Amino acid sequence: MDARDHSPATGRFPAGRLAFPHRDLTAIGQLQRHEILYLLHEADQWVALNRQSAKHTDLLSGLTIINAFFENSTRTLLSFEIAGKRLGADVVNMHAATSSVKKGETLIDTAITLNAMRADAIVIRHGSSGATGLIADKVDCPVLNAGDGSHEHPTQALLDALTLRHALRERGDGAEDFTGLTIVICGDILHSRVARSNILCLTAMGANVRVCAPPALMPVGIEAMGVEVFHHFDAALEGAEVVMMLRLQSERMSGQFVPSAREYRRLYGLTAARLARAAPGALVMHPGPMNRGVEIDSEVADMAGRSLITRQVEMGVAIRMACLDILTREARGLEGWRA
Amino acid sequence: MKQARPFTITNAQLVTPGGLVHGAIRCADGVIVAVGADVIAQDSDEAIDARGRLVTPGLVDLGVFAVDKPAFHFGGITRAALMPDQSPPLDLPSRVNFIAKSGKPDLWVHPLAAATRGLEGRELAEIALMQDAGARGIATGRGWIADSGVMLRLLQYAAMLDLVVVTHAEDGGLTGAAAATAGEIATRLGLPAAPAEAEALAIARDIALAELAGARLHIRQVTTARGFALVKAAKAQGLAVTCGITPAHFMLSDLATADFRTFTRLSPPLRSEADRQAALSAIADGVVDVIASGHDPRGAEDKRLPFADAAPGMAGAETLLPLTLTLVRDGLIDMARAFDLLARNPARLLGVSAGELAAGLEADLALIDPEAPWIIDRRKMEATADNTPFDRQGAQGRVLRLWKGGVALSA
Numbered sequence: 001m002d003a004r005d006h007s008p009a010t011g012r013f014p015a016g017r018l019a020f021p022h023r024d025l026t027a028i029g030q031l032q033r034h035e036i037l038y039l040l041h042e043a044d045q046w047v048a049l050n051r052q053s054a055k056h057t058d059l060l061s062g063l064t065i066i067n068a069f070f071e072n073s074t075r076t077l078l079s080f081e082i083a084g085k086r087l088g089a090d091v092v093n094m095h096a097a098t099s100s101v102k103k104g105e106t107l108i109d110t111a112i113t114l115n116a117m118r119a120d121a122i123v124i125r126h127g128s129s130g131a132t133g134l135i136a137d138k139v140d141c142p143v144l145n146a147g148d149g150s151h152e153h154p155t156q157a158l159l160d161a162l163t164l165r166h167a168l169r170e171r172g173d174g175a176e177d178f179t180g181l182t183i184v185i186c187g188d189i190l191h192s193r194v195a196r197s198n199i200l201c202l203t204a205m206g207a208n209v210r211v212c213a214p215p216a217l218m219p220v221g222i223e224a225m226g227v228e229v230f231h232h233f234d235a236a237l238e239g240a241e242v243v244m245m246l247r248l249q250s251e252r253m254s255g256q257f258v259p260s261a262r263e264y265r266r267l268y269g270l271t272a273a274r275l276a277r278a279a280p281g282a283l284v285m286h287p288g289p290m291n292r293g294v295e296i297d298s299e300v301a302d303m304a305g306r307s308l309i310t311r312q313v314e315m316g317v318a319i320r321m322a323c324l325d326i327l328t329r330e331a332r333g334l335e336g337w338r339a
Numbered sequence: 340m341k342q343a344r345p346f347t348i349t350n351a352q353l354v355t356p357g358g359l360v361h362g363a364i365r366c367a368d369g370v371i372v373a374v375g376a377d378v379i380a381q382d383s384d385e386a387i388d389a390r391g392r393l394v395t396p397g398l399v400d401l402g403v404f405a406v407d408k409p410a411f412h413f414g415g416i417t418r419a420a421l422m423p424d425q426s427p428p429l430d431l432p433s434r435v436n437f438i439a440k441s442g443k444p445d446l447w448v449h450p451l452a453a454a455t456r457g458l459e460g461r462e463l464a465e466i467a468l469m470q471d472a473g474a475r476g477i478a479t480g481r482g483w484i485a486d487s488g489v490m491l492r493l494l495q496y497a498a499m500l501d502l503v504v505v506t507h508a509e510d511g512g513l514t515g516a517a518a519a520t521a522g523e524i525a526t527r528l529g530l531p532a533a534p535a536e537a538e539a540l541a542i543a544r545d546i547a548l549a550e551l552a553g554a555r556l557h558i559r560q561v562t563t564a565r566g567f568a569l570v571k572a573a574k575a576q577g578l579a580v581t582c583g584i585t586p587a588h589f590m591l592s593d594l595a596t597a598d599f600r601t602f603t604r605l606s607p608p609l610r611s612e613a614d615r616q617a618a619l620s621a622i623a624d625g626v627v628d629v630i631a632s633g634h635d636p637r638g639a640e641d642k643r644l645p646f647a648d649a650a651p652g653m654a655g656a657e658t659l660l661p662l663t664l665t666l667v668r669d670g671l672i673d674m675a676r677a678f679d680l681l682a683r684n685p686a687r688l689l690g691v692s693a694g695e696l697a698a699g700l701e702a703d704l705a706l707i708d709p710e711a712p713w714i715i716d717r718r719k720m721e722a723t724a725d726n727t728p729f730d731r732q733g734a735q736g737r738v739l740r741l742w743k744g745g746v747a748l749s750a
Contacts, residue, residue: 029527106640106643106644107644107645108639108643108644126645128644128645128646128647128648129528129529129530129599129645129646129647130528130530130599130645130646130647131645133598133599134599134643134644134645148529148645149529149530149645149647150529150530150531151528151529151530152529193529196527196529219521219525219526219532220521220522220523220525220526220532220534221521221522221523221524221525221526222526224523224526224527225523225526225527
């Protein structure tokens with residue numbers, strides 16, 4: 001397949017790198033609305049490819065992608081690995097648990113080492129906010145943020161937007177963005193990079209975003225990000241068309257931030273009865289992994305036609321393929337993408 | 340090194356506590372002999388023409404974390420009070436004794452004794468023995484003492500010895516592992532943050548305990564509107580409570596952290612713009628007693644890290660004077676008050692015979708061109724590390740010559 005076949009034919013986007021003038025993808029906060037739309041548009045072709053039986057291109061053939069995960073992850077790592085492999089790249093995974101990071105090597109030294117191995121793209125997950133940007137400053141290849149501390153997880157927000165766009169299209173609402181849509185994000189907003197990236201992405205796309213959490217898990221000044229703040233889940237759900245639930249880490253629900261898991265479920269668990277308070281047919285999302293019976297009941301998580309949770313996983317691969325494709329275009333020398 | 344020959348600096352703008360005086364200053368045997376409009380050089384003196392520039396007391400920097408002589412001398416600092424947060428901490432008389440001699444003759448280092456053993460906030464250190472060894476004050480270090488009982492006993496002991504207690508004002512329970520002040524910026528960055536009120540809580544408790552103990556309390560850095568209000572009220576009550584600030588907290592707000600730049604990772608963290616404005620008002624109103632550098636040079640191994648993982652602190656000795664002079668240029672304070680903040684007040688808190696241009700005091704002097712423009716450039720700094728948040732900013736004010744105890748220092 002010729003790489004140029006993948007450039008947008010619609011003419012709605014600027015040509016070449018003007019459509020996405022970034023070397024790295026470290027934060028949704030660095031993106032303009034049209035750049036987000038471009039990424040979503042580009043991902044559609046990969047959704048289609050992934051649904052075929054032969055899910056492979058050699059677009060990134062010969063390129064090396066390193067997934068450097070300094071924090072444990074199963075699904076995001078797997079998703080990036082599959083995305084890279086379906087595009088024909090050589091994908092290498094580096095786990096912090098088995099790396100020299102444990103031996104006291106600094107993050108910068110690790111970055112310099114990866115750079116010296118001439119990676120063509122580096123995907124980073126790290127437990128500290130800002131770590132990905134720090135590495136991006138020190139390496140010569142594109143860096144993708146797969147989650148940095150409580151800061152951002154941009155590909156998660158993009159895959160959520162892609163999932164939602166597909167779901168709305170299937171309902172016959174073919175809108176380009178989310179103007180007028182009311183979306184609730186409920187859970188541990190304070191520690192959640194998924195929440196921050198989603199707030200930035202969804203508000204850029206025109207949605208009315210509500211955030212809901214107990215005060216101890218709600219960051220100060222979040223209203224400045226253009227969201228409405230709720231502490232009572234029932235009130236937040238009123239009229240909402242989409243409900244995004246966040247995972248609550250088990251260590252935070254045993255007295256530190258929340259007295260107990262059962263008390264949390266009582267106040268913030270998404271049950272079928274509670275979902276009925278939202279708009280008719282409201283959609284349910286969760287970035288996973290879920291604590292079934294805590295923040296979300298199985299009945300809701302598995303609700304056909306309403307729960308988009310497995311669809312989110314599917315879209316994750318497509319959006320990561322789009323990101324890897326776009327960010328390596330300059331190195332691959334595509335017309336209009338050279339610096 | 341002793342002053343060999345008397346000298347007189349003539350044609351100087353002398354910065355005295357009462358204001359600027361055009362005149363001369365004469366020094367002999369390491370002390371100031373005469374200062375004023377009518378002072379003239381004796382025949383045997385070395386005569387130095389100041390050409391109308393400022394002659395000021397050498398700066399007394401209250402609360403530095405490293406002895407960094409080239410940086411101090413660049414910044415006009417002739418005395419520095421060293422925080423006990425060393426490795427190992429200054430919690431034994433022998434260590435204090437060693438530090439007290441470490442800068443002589445051309446820099447006097449005044450050790451601040453660790454309040455508690457290992458700075459752990461539990462058992463009192465041997466404060467009286469450390470006083471004998473040269474400690475000029477007591478400090479709780481970078482942390483606060485959580486146990487109010489320990490704090491009260493410390494303050495009582497310090498009052499008995501007439502030593503000032505230098506505290507760090509952040510309630511540890513609220514701050515925890517915070518690296519930022521709670522607010523929009525920290526929320527957007529996803530940084531662990533603590534409410535600014537953590538400072539007021541700590542100050543309120545320490546003032547109450549200091550009053551109870553009759554102790555002298557110096558809060559090394561006050562950075563919030565509520566904190567200043569508490570200090571102001573304590574002063575109005577006549578309590579021996581003083582406070583300080585570093586230029587970073589009156590020059591910068593948390594907006595400066597927005598790109599995760601670790602040179603702006605400080606302790607306490609940078610505050611909101613409203614708190615920065617409150618700091619400027621407090622300096623103008625006389626609530627603030629001391630401006631110090633908080634000099635804490637940190638190399639790449641401490642700073643080239645993700646924001647929250649990096650060590651707090653900035654290299655501030657070289658920029659202390661020019662950044663304080665911006666307050667004078669902006670009309671917030673006059674030159675005399677600037678040097679009260681930089682020299683006279685800290686010298687009094689430490690009980691040292693320096694810090695102003697007055698006969699009988701140590702001849703610690705600086706010849707300063709307050710207008711000289713320069714660019715703060717971290718690649719050209721004298722400090723042992725380059726962690727300044729003011730890199731590439733313009734500044735005005737340079738030290739041209741410096742004397743410690745009447746001996747000219749090679750600049």
